[in-house]
Amino acid sequence: MTDIATYNFxxxxxxxxxxxxxxxxxxxAIPGYQVPFASREMPMPYG
Structure with a gap:
């Protein structure tokens, strides 16, 4: 698990x-396509 994932969790x-x-x-799960982290599913301001 990455540091940012641990931090967010x-x-x-x-x-x-x-x-x-x-x-x-x-x-x-989808090769060649990366969904943006925390896009529509979780509106979250970027620090």
């Missing part, structure tokens, strides 16, 4: 964790 609620995990799995 540390303070987000369970539903948000599932959304992030789903987005990551989607990006890995």
């Amino acid at each position: 540390a303070y987000l609620d369970e539903q948000t964790k599932r959304m992030i995990r789903r987005a990551i799995l989607k990006g890995i």
Whole structure:
């Protein structure tokens, strides 16, 4: 698991964790196509 994933999982609620995990799995599961991290499924301001 990457550092950013560990960091995000540390303070987000369970539903948000599932959304992030789903987005990551989607990006890995489709070869040649990466979904943007935390795009539509979880609106989140970029720091």
